[in-house]
Structures are given as structure tokens and as C-alpha cells.
Amino acid sequence: MSDFQTLMKEIETKYQQKWEETRLFESEVDQNKEKFYLIWAYPGVSGYLHIGHIRGYSYLDMIARYKRMRGYNVLFPVGVHASGLPTVGFSLKVKNKEESTINYLLENNCPPELIPRLADPLVAVEYFSKKYISSWKRYGYTCDERYFINTITPEYQKFIQWQFKKLQDLNLLITKPHYAPWCPVDGPIAVDPSETDISEGGDAEQLEFIIVKFKADWIEDKTFFVTGTLRPETVYGVTNIWLNPNETYSLVQMDDEKWIVSQTCANCMKLGDQRKIIDTFEGDAFIGKSVTNIASNLEIPILPGEFVEVDIATGVVMSVPAHAPFDWIALEDIQKSDTKIGKVARNIKPISIIDSPLGKLSAQETCKKYEIQSQQEVEKLKLATEEVYRIEFHKGTISVEEFSGRNISDAKEEITDKLMERGIFASYRIQEFSKKVICRCGNKVSIRMIPEQWFIRYSDKKLKRSTRTYSKSMVFHPIQYKTSFNGIIDWYEDRACARQGKWLGTPLPQDKNWIIEPISDSTLYPIFYIVARYVNSGEITTEELTEEFFDYIFLGEGNPDTISKNLKIDIEKLLEIKRAVDYWYPLDLNLGGKEHQTVHFPVFVMNHIAILKPTFWPKEIFVNYWVVQKDVANIAQVTKLSKSKGGAKPIQDYIVDGIRLYFAHSKSAHLDVEWNTHTMEIYNKHLNKIYDLIVRIYEKLDDKNIGSEYSELDLFLQSKIYRTIQDITKMFDESLNFRKISQEIYYTIYRTLIHYLNRNGNNADLLREVIVKWISLMTPFTPYLAEEFWSMMGLGGFVSNSEWPIVDENQISDVVEEKEEYLLDVIADINKILKMMDIKKINTIEIVITSKWKEFILNAYRSSPENLISEIMKENQIREHSKLASQYAKKLLKNKENIPYSFDRTTEFDIIQDARNYIETVTNTTVKVVFFEETESPKRNQAEPFRPAIYVY
Ligand SMILES: [Zn+2]
The missing domain is CATH 3.40.50.620 (HUPs)
Structure with a gap:
């Protein structure tokens, strides 16, 4: 444990106790x-x-x-x-x-x-x-x-x-049949992105298969082969049924009907007195028989399909070779066979029922396009299928008389409802997940039908309407959630x-x-x-x-x-x-x-x-x-x-304030943040530096210049702290942008204070005032350090229930701040250059203030950027430097430069001249400040208004 960590542990314990004792x-x-x-x-x-x-x-x-x-x-x-x-x-x-x-x-x-x-x-x-x-x-x-x-x-x-x-x-609590995610151990559970009940598959989709019945009265009256489909509208184009000849099928009593489905499917259906398995068969037994497609009133054959998976939907598949690439290729394959079944298959012609940009026989066209030759090319078939489904859904129109000319996307539900009314589709549906879902207990989650499930009826139109209307007056962070909230409702x-x-x-x-x-x-x-x-x-x-x-x-x-x-x-x-x-x-x-x-x-x-x-x-x-x-x-x-x-580590050892600052500052609250103990240490170190700074200031407060007149530097610090309070307060009230707020408190104020001290700022009254305000601003983020500082300053009570600093707008001044800000910019530039050089070899830093003619261009740009270049070229002093001048003017125009400061180049010169000793001390060099016109320095052409050239030698 570092010294700072030990210190923070003591501080944490102390204030937890004090807050507790005072029931704060x-x-x-x-x-x-x-x-x-x-x-x-x-x-x-x-x-x-x-x-x-x-x-x-x-x-x-x-x-x-x-x-x-x-x-x-x-x-x-x-x-x-x-x-x-x-x-x-x-x-x-x-x-x-x-x-x-x-x-x-x-x-x-x-x-x-x-x-x-x-x-x-x-x-x-x-x-x-x-x-x-x-x-x-x-x-x-x-x-x-x-x-x-x-x-x-x-x-x-x-x-x-x-x-x-x-x-x-x-009337918002109802019961109705429900397809519920089901764990064999825990029973019904919830599958949603919160993953409260599950350990995998929170984003799985629940697919709903519509059950289509194909009449087989040669077995018994009211007996049907039932298939599950995601595209019920294609029922008119069914030309045959696929059954896996190597699997077992069950005859199930389904209320007053009898259904043939795979044994796996029969076992999953919630069966009771009215619903039970009454017989089982091998799939092979039905091959070559035929059934009636009630929708089109056609007799269609049952063909063998080893590709049929018995645990998907009913294990009985309807074949639509005009609009389903898998069906088309499977049919082509079987048509090549010499057997009796091959002959039956050769009589089958695809029945087109959808017209789309893919043509009337979309499956055939797409298989050609992807050069698919056999059923083994599963990946290509999946791509083709995805393309056909998507394009036909969005751009296809149906050519079946009753719904002729209607878009699939718009008629799909109506077709489903009508065919259900006519008894061609069952009211029973099968639901399955689009991907694997695992319960917290480790078991695979499936979907089961619960006949009388309790629901809260959030589909209520009036409730939705009130919610949408009301949510307009609500505040959401992040703001984008406000828009998506409406869609979610x-x-x-x-x-x-x-x-x-x-x-x-x-x-x-x-x-x-x-x-x-x-x-x-x-x-x-x-x-x-x-x-x-x-x-x-x-x-x-x-x-x-x-x-x-x-x-x-x-x-x-x-x-x-x-x-x-x-x-x-x-x-x-x-x-x-x-x-x-x-x-x-x-x-x-x-x-x-x-x-x-x-x-x-x-x-x-x-x-x-x-x-x-x-x-x-x-x-x-x-x-x-x-x-x-x-x-x-x-x-x-x-x-x-x-x-x-498996990611959670014990949290007891961390420095609380460090963690809180980490979360406030490292990323926006509305982006994921990666956990990294190294980053956490950086924040701890920064807090340690702030601690040291405040102690250093506190210890010297007494020897400072109490009650003195405020210098320009003092006024700068005062203006800066009030402006920061103003900005932070606005952000807290409006955006809750913790990242920006904490940037201001922990970095901007910190740097400003260091600068003030380095410039020999020593107004004790002011320093005390600034430190007290700074401590208050820190309280929401690093409450333990804030309490410790508060107590160090002898302020009594707790900063946690003290007042938030009030802004004195009269103390905020652009003019006062900009000169010091300018100096800070220049010093930052010098530091950047020094960082890249061997400091021991440097004796002198020459700071070159911009030329008269560049200042002229800037002023012209400020008064009107229109026709800037032609206007300035009317001046003799500019034409002398025509190439450099037009370069600078173009730069201003291109960057639409927001000019940060209002003073002129003489003031620039004075600011640097006044701060010369200071710059010399912090850089340990000799500093010269000159105007462009007074030097032959090779860097002088780089000097621009508010960005002097810096030449070191
Ligand atoms: Zn479970």
C-alpha cells in the first residue's frame, strides 16, 4: 500500500464514522x-x-x-x-x-x-x-x-x-396463451437484455412459426400433416411436403384433430387430456403418399428430405420451390433420381405466387446468381435465402387472386388471419429462439406454451399514447434515449x-x-x-x-x-x-x-x-x-x-475517491468504459498531487500578502475560478456531463493554481477563497478528500452539507483572463518544443511576435472575411509579402478561425516581456522577446497573431 493509499484509508474511515455519528x-x-x-x-x-x-x-x-x-x-x-x-x-x-x-x-x-x-x-x-x-x-x-x-x-x-x-x-391484467422461455429446472424465466435470469443469449429473438395444416384423410378423418413456417403467405405456392425418412414421427391427438409432427416436436408440445401421442411411425412410411394443400386445393406428394431437422418447428416442412432456394435445389436433386420418387418429383413445377425485382421464380434466379449446384452448398444457400426473403418481403407483390397486387409486408398479417379463420392455419403456434439461450442454472432454455399466462397489458393503446405524450416533457440522459424511448413504447x-x-x-x-x-x-x-x-x-x-x-x-x-x-x-x-x-x-x-x-x-x-x-x-x-x-x-x-x-473482483482495497474520479472523468457516462487498474492508479496519483498542492498552499497561507491590492494576476485567478464555477453549475443543471465537469475541477483549476503560484502569486486572502471554493466543487466527486481539506482549512461542520459556491459575475472578466490565458498558451508551446530537444544545449529562447502585415490581415478578416484576399492585396505592405500573406489569409478562411483574444501585438509583446523572468525561471534559459521586423531568426515567418514563433538556440 502506498503512503497515499494508507492516508486515504484513514480519511475514509474517519469521515464514514463522522457522517454516521452525525446522521448527516x-x-x-x-x-x-x-x-x-x-x-x-x-x-x-x-x-x-x-x-x-x-x-x-x-x-x-x-x-x-x-x-x-x-x-x-x-x-x-x-x-x-x-x-x-x-x-x-x-x-x-x-x-x-x-x-x-x-x-x-x-x-x-x-x-x-x-x-x-x-x-x-x-x-x-x-x-x-x-x-x-x-x-x-x-x-x-x-x-x-x-x-x-x-x-x-x-x-x-x-x-x-x-x-x-x-x-x-x-383492465391491464389479463391471461392468454403464452409461449414462455422455459428452463427444465426452474420453469419459466425471462429472456431479455438485462439477463437477470440467464447467463447467455439475452439478445436471442423469439421466432414464431405459423402452423399450416395439410389434409391427409386417407389416414383418418380430420388428420393433418402440420408444418411450421415463418412465411405463411407462401402457402399458395407449396408443391410438396418434405419428411425425413430416417426419423420418427408421431400421430398426436390435438383436441378434435389428429396431427402428424416429429416425435421431438410432439414431446415439446404441452399435452394434456385432450392432447396426447396416439401412435408413432418412421418417416419412411409416408414417402410417396399425398396430402391436400387446402389453400390451393391441390393434391401434393410427400417427398423424402434427409436435410429436414426434426427439432426445428414440427419437423415437417412445406416446399415452395418458386420462392425458397433450399426447396428448389432439393427438388432439382430428387428429380435426377431414377426411382419412382424421382418420377413423381419430375412432375412438379414450381408455382410462382410472388412477383419481385428477383423475378417470378426468385429461388431459381438466385440459385443461378450464386452458382449453387447442390444441397451441400449450405452457406451460399443461406445467403440466397436471406436475399429472397428480404427482397420479397419489402418489394414483393402477391399474385394470388384474392390478395392480388398487395405488398407482402403489408398483406402478410391479413393473409395469416384469413387462413386461420378458414382453418388452414392452426391457432396454435410454435416459438423457438434464434440462438442458444442458457439459464443461470446451466440448462438450455426452450420455449413452451402456457395456456393461461398472466400478462400486464402494455399494448393498451391509451396507455401507450399517454406515455408517449408525457415522455416529451421528461428529461433523458443521454438525450438520444428520448427519441428511442418513443419507439420502444x-x-x-x-x-x-x-x-x-x-x-x-x-x-x-x-x-x-x-x-x-x-x-x-x-x-x-x-x-x-x-x-x-x-x-x-x-x-x-x-x-x-x-x-x-x-x-x-x-x-x-x-x-x-x-x-x-x-x-x-x-x-x-x-x-x-x-x-x-x-x-x-x-x-x-x-x-x-x-x-x-x-x-x-x-x-x-x-x-x-x-x-x-x-x-x-x-x-x-x-x-x-x-x-x-x-x-x-x-x-x-x-x-x-x-x-x-467471472469478471468481478473484490472492491474493498481501492481508494474510493480515485474510483469515483475514474468513473467521472475517464469516459462519458453514456459509453462503455474498460476497467483498467493502471488507469485507476493514474487518477490516484493525480489526487495525490492535488493533496500535496493544497497542503503546500495551506502551510504558506499565513506568510502571504494579506489584504493587499489585487494584482492583474490575482484578478485573473479570481475571474477564472468564478467562471469555472459558473460553467460547472450550468453543466450540472443541464447536461450532467461529468467528464467535462471533472475536467474543469481536477485539471483546469489545478493547472491554473500551479500557474498562479509559479508566477509568484501570493495573495493569501484570494488563495484561501479559491481553495475553499475548489474544495466545495470537489465534494460531489471526491467527498473524502474534500472533507479532509475542509477540516484542514478549519471551516467547521462538513463540506458535504455546506453550500455550493455562488458565482459573483462581477468578478468574471474576459479582458483580465485573456492575457494570462495567452501566456499559458505560449508557455505550453515552449514546453512542447523543449520536450523534443536536449535541454542542456539550450541557452536562449527567442520569442518572435507577429509582423505588422499579418496583424493587418487578421484585422481585415475580423471586419469582413468577404473578398479577403483581393482586399488585402490592395495594400503595398501586403503585396511585398504576397505569397506568405495569401497563405495566412487562406488559413484564416479555411479554419474559419475563432480568434481567441482581442488585444493587439503590442500587448502580446508586453505580456511576454512582463513574464520574462517567470519564463526564464521555469525553463532555466535566457528569454528574448522581439517583433518580427527586428529579427533575422529563421523561424520568424511562423509567427502569427497570438501564436509567436519560438526559436531556441
Ligand atoms: Zn434454470
Whole structure:
């Protein structure tokens, strides 16, 4: 551990204790103060917090601390989202004594005797809740744990049950058949980008196959071969059926019909009394028979296709050789055969039903184009297929009489509905994932049909409309999310909101066999934090949390006297809770990771709009991106840092302020940032330099020039600090651009102070004033250092609840700042040159101030850039230098140069001349300053206004 690290550990411990003892961050209703209520998306519970969590949390705390210093009464509660699968999965690993899990616990200092008990998910939730709270405190977060919620407590369940009754009253809770992602161990789970339940495949698409029935009454009445297709509109062009002759097929009783599907498919269908397997056959048995395509009323043969995969859809495939390259090539192959089947196949002609830029027989044309000869050329066939599907979908028109001339994209749904009505398509559909999905327990996830699944009806048109309208008035970070949010609401579908299985969570009040799933029990919860505080303190009991209680405090319905009598709850207490809800709500800001853009945030907003009054609707959303790491196996890949992907390291040893500055400064909050301990060390070192600088200034404050007149240099420093405060405050209020804000605080102010001291600035009053303001500005980012400095300066109390510095606009002056800024630029240029040279060989630095004629060109450009070159060439003094002059003029025009300063070249000369001693000291050379006209220096032609030439020798 470095000295600085040891020092910081001491400082961290000291202020954690002091903040705790003085209960500095506890929030109470104060009607005289404006409130600001903010939360982060509470974490799931499946292990310790890691550096990936710390990123978003730190941003929220920066906002909370800033608002507090701006005089807001800030409410910043915390909780854990223990519902669902994560904790159950974690405890199972402990129960199975998985080595990596046990090691992970030990690495994080879990007491060995406690480990076996963590096999119980409830114990694990309790253990980790405590750990999270202590990590949050350690990271300096100003949260108030008295409002803590845990989503599996009885009080939270009462709240969620109330919410679901409201959804039902609003007709937003329904049941319907559902195709649910299904784990053989855990039952139904959620597959979405948040990957709450799964370890792989969060971006898998759920493909929906429409079931097409082909009549086979030669077997029995109402018997069908059923195929699954993604292109139901092509049913009119089916010329034959493909069956794998080497696989087993089942005859399934499907209500009052009989279906033939692959045995694999039959086993996946949710069967019951009305649906059962009644016979099995080898595929071979059906080859050469025929079925009726009901849509086209044609008899079509069943042909052998060894390429048919029985675990995709029904394992029975309809063949559309006019519009499906695979079918066309397979048919061509079989037509070459000498067998009886070959003869049957030779009678088949493709039936064109779509006209598109690819022609009427798109499959044939595309196969020609890709030079596909056989079924073995799978990659080429895939490309051809993709092309045909895409072009026909977007540009194809159908040539079947009933829908003649219609675009496929526009008629597809109507065709599906009509053919379903006519019984050609089944109402049953098959859904499969487009890629592999793996549950957290390690099993492969498939899709199962659940006949009566509970849904929240987010497709409700009125709800969508209100949400879109309201979201226009909301603030989103990043701003682009505002636009995409609208689109997300547009396509947001009903969400399956409850499951049957071994889950932690709230039983659905309408049917207690169902447990509400985690995304659905975490939408309205910010309002419950306010109530949780009274339950946590024992002021109210879980029994008192009845529907009429919630109706009153959240919706203002009912009579408080009656409710207080019914519940035997003190009327004053009831009114107090209601006042607290009315005071703190709505939520001002909700922060969550980027995966929640399509998962949590839309339902969070929609539930508020559906259930609560408009004045309780949320105001601002902040999306933070991920902390990523190089993939151990493939360093060109980066992956999200997460425990389930094996990336999380213990966080206890890091310097808190260093980490917070790392996240504030290294990247925009809305870009992924790569985790790198080397970068972290750079920030630690920089904080160490700031510490040393402040100590150095502090120690000399007494000998300085107190009460003196302000020099130009003093006025510069004063103007600069006020301008910085002004800029930072604006950024905090408008953009929350932490990267730029922290750049100003930790780098610009730092460099300015160093410059001031190097220029022999020594105004003690001013230095004290500047340092105090600087400490205040640091507080949201590096609160521990800020407290330490605050105390060092003898300021009393805590900087954490001091006032944010106020801007004195009268002290801000462009004129005062620009001269010193100019000098800083020149010194930066000198340093760049010196860096490239051997310093020992340098005696003299000649600084050449621009020529009179270049200054003339600049002034001409300033008054009017129109016809600049022809105008200036009217001057004799310019024509003398015509080549260089037009070069400079072109440069001005090309760069549309924003001229940084307003003074002339004489002032340039004076500034450098005045600072000559200073430059000589910092560079250890002799400095000469001359005008262009006074030197023969080989570099003199490089001198331009505000960019003197620098010649060293
Ligand atoms: Zn599972």
C-alpha cells in the first residue's frame, strides 16, 4: 500500500464514522425546502457488489451531493431486488459446494462458518443486503438506509399485491396463451437484455412459426400433416411436403384433430387430456403418399428430405420451390433420381405466387446468381435465402387472386388471419429462439406454451399514447434515449408478469400459485420507499398496509378518519405518511444501466402513468453504460463486467475517491468504459498531487500578502475560478456531463493554481477563497478528500452539507483572463518544443511576435472575411509579402478561425516581456522577446497573431 493509499484509508474511515455519528444524510420532510428525490435501480442479489455496480451508483451520488449543496432536501433511499431467480441460483451453487462459488465467498472475506447457511436464499439475501449497505457507505454514498426495502418482505408483498389489484381494476391484467422461455429446472424465466435470469443469449429473438395444416384423410378423418413456417403467405405456392425418412414421427391427438409432427416436436408440445401421442411411425412410411394443400386445393406428394431437422418447428416442412432456394435445389436433386420418387418429383413445377425485382421464380434466379449446384452448398444457400426473403418481403407483390397486387409486408398479417379463420392455419403456434439461450442454472432454455399466462397489458393503446405524450416533457440522459424511448413504447408488447416455479417474490393476488416476476415487481417501487421507512421504524405494521391504506396515501382516496378507525392506526401517523408521500413524490431522477432502456425504464414509466395521478409521474431518467473488460479468452473482445461472467473482483482495497474520479472523468457516462487498474492508479496519483498542492498552499497561507491590492494576476485567478464555477453549475443543471465537469475541477483549476503560484502569486486572502471554493466543487466527486481539506482549512461542520459556491459575475472578466490565458498558451508551446530537444544545449529562447502585415490581415478578416484576399492585396505592405500573406489569409478562411483574444501585438509583446523572468525561471534559459521586423531568426515567418514563433538556440 502506498503512503497515499494508507492516508486515504484513514480519511475514509474517519469521515464514514463522522457522517454516521452525525446522521448527516438522513432525510426528513421539510416543507420550507424544495425536495429532490432520486434512486438507482436497486441491485439483484447474487453476490457481492463489483466495480461495474459502482459506476452507476457513483453518478447518482454525484447528483445527490450536488443537489444537497444547492440547497435541495434530498431523498436517496436504497434497497435490494431479491425477487426472481438470481439468489435462488446463487444459493443452489453454495448448496452444491461449487468450488468457484466457495472461493469467491472466501476471497471476499465471507466468514467460513457462514458459508453453508448461504445455501438458504433467504439467509443469502439478508447477508448480502448488509454487505451492500456497508459497501455503499464505504463508497461515500449519501443514502439514507432507514428507507431500505427488500422485495421479498411481507410489507413489500402487500404493496405489490395492491399494485396488481389496481392493474386489474384498470383492465391491464389479463391471461392468454403464452409461449414462455422455459428452463427444465426452474420453469419459466425471462429472456431479455438485462439477463437477470440467464447467463447467455439475452439478445436471442423469439421466432414464431405459423402452423399450416395439410389434409391427409386417407389416414383418418380430420388428420393433418402440420408444418411450421415463418412465411405463411407462401402457402399458395407449396408443391410438396418434405419428411425425413430416417426419423420418427408421431400421430398426436390435438383436441378434435389428429396431427402428424416429429416425435421431438410432439414431446415439446404441452399435452394434456385432450392432447396426447396416439401412435408413432418412421418417416419412411409416408414417402410417396399425398396430402391436400387446402389453400390451393391441390393434391401434393410427400417427398423424402434427409436435410429436414426434426427439432426445428414440427419437423415437417412445406416446399415452395418458386420462392425458397433450399426447396428448389432439393427438388432439382430428387428429380435426377431414377426411382419412382424421382418420377413423381419430375412432375412438379414450381408455382410462382410472388412477383419481385428477383423475378417470378426468385429461388431459381438466385440459385443461378450464386452458382449453387447442390444441397451441400449450405452457406451460399443461406445467403440466397436471406436475399429472397428480404427482397420479397419489402418489394414483393402477391399474385394470388384474392390478395392480388398487395405488398407482402403489408398483406402478410391479413393473409395469416384469413387462413386461420378458414382453418388452414392452426391457432396454435410454435416459438423457438434464434440462438442458444442458457439459464443461470446451466440448462438450455426452450420455449413452451402456457395456456393461461398472466400478462400486464402494455399494448393498451391509451396507455401507450399517454406515455408517449408525457415522455416529451421528461428529461433523458443521454438525450438520444428520448427519441428511442418513443419507439420502444411503440413496439412494447404485453409482458408475462408472473410464473409458476421456485421463485422468490410476491404471490399474484388473483391466483396465489403464481409468483410475480422481477421486472414486473419493480416498476412503482420508488413510492414505497417512503412508506418502508415507517415500517422499518415500527411506526406502522405490515397488517396495517391494507388496500384502503394504500388507496388513501398514494391515490388520496377514502376518508382518513374512517381508515384510521378501521385499521386502528393513529390518525396523526396516517396523515404524516400521506404528507410524506405528497412531499417526496414524484421521483425526480431514476438511474439504471443501459440494459434497462428496453426493460425497466419503459415499464417504470408506464406503471406510474397507469396507476398514479399526473403530478406523481417521474421526471428524469439517467442511463449509465457498462464497465467492460477484455475477454480473458479473446482479448479483441470486450464483455460486460459481471459476476456471472467471472469478471468481478473484490472492491474493498481501492481508494474510493480515485474510483469515483475514474468513473467521472475517464469516459462519458453514456459509453462503455474498460476497467483498467493502471488507469485507476493514474487518477490516484493525480489526487495525490492535488493533496500535496493544497497542503503546500495551506502551510504558506499565513506568510502571504494579506489584504493587499489585487494584482492583474490575482484578478485573473479570481475571474477564472468564478467562471469555472459558473460553467460547472450550468453543466450540472443541464447536461450532467461529468467528464467535462471533472475536467474543469481536477485539471483546469489545478493547472491554473500551479500557474498562479509559479508566477509568484501570493495573495493569501484570494488563495484561501479559491481553495475553499475548489474544495466545495470537489465534494460531489471526491467527498473524502474534500472533507479532509475542509477540516484542514478549519471551516467547521462538513463540506458535504455546506453550500455550493455562488458565482459573483462581477468578478468574471474576459479582458483580465485573456492575457494570462495567452501566456499559458505560449508557455505550453515552449514546453512542447523543449520536450523534443536536449535541454542542456539550450541557452536562449527567442520569442518572435507577429509582423505588422499579418496583424493587418487578421484585422481585415475580423471586419469582413468577404473578398479577403483581393482586399488585402490592395495594400503595398501586403503585396511585398504576397505569397506568405495569401497563405495566412487562406488559413484564416479555411479554419474559419475563432480568434481567441482581442488585444493587439503590442500587448502580446508586453505580456511576454512582463513574464520574462517567470519564463526564464521555469525553463532555466535566457528569454528574448522581439517583433518580427527586428529579427533575422529563421523561424520568424511562423509567427502569427497570438501564436509567436519560438526559436531556441
Ligand atoms: Zn434454470
